[in-house]
Amino acid sequence: MTFETLKPEIKSIVSNADYTTDERLLKICELLEANVDYYNWVGFYFKNGDKNELKLGPYVGEPTxxxxxxxxxxxxxxxxxSNENFVVPDVSAQDNYIACSITVKAEIVIPIFVNGENIGQIDIDSNTPDPFTEADERFLEFVCAEVASLL
Incomplete structure (x- = not known):
């Protein structure tokens, strides 16, 4: 599936009020992991209350x-x-990298904004070196904007 064909699927999940917010987030993770070959771990992190830390939300992939x-x-x-996208083509070249699995070669993280505030992010690990393009960034920005409408 291409990013363009995934967009209506994302909108459909987000608008499905039969599911809780966490169930919808998990369904988004499952959709992305199943349909983009190089998305090997897909999850959400959210600001943990008033603390200066992130807390893991729904995800698919290896336990972390x-x-x-x-x-x-x-x-x-x-x-x-930073409140900015971060694309890492080679995680081994990053000094400030937290290794989740030895199989991970690349990572992309896109922030989620609600009313101008960075409240979380989508995090994707890939076992493929340097797989992420500008098309991934634009698509994941779309996903984050849709997710923001839930929160």
Whole structure:
């Protein structure tokens, strides 16, 4: 499936009031992981209340010990501070990287904004070196905007 064909699927999941917010987020993770070959771990992190840390939300992929990430630590923690997309073509070249699995080669993290505030992010790990393009960034920005409408 192409990103363009996935967009209506994302909209359909987001608008389905039969599911809780977490169920919808999980369905988005499942859809992305199943339909984009190089998306090997897909999950959401959200700001943990008033704390300067992120808390793991719904995800699909290998289990992770990183359920809480302090702001500034790792790729996700850096996005929580910078409020900017972060594409990492080669995680081994990053000094401030938290390894979740030895199979991960690349990562992309896109922030989610609600009323101008960075309240979380989508985090995708890939076992393929340097797979993410500008098309991934634009598509994931679309996903994050749709998710923001839920929150």
């Amino acid at each position: 010990d990183h359920t809480i990430i302090p702001f500034g630590k790792g790729i996700c923690g850096q996005v929580a501070v």
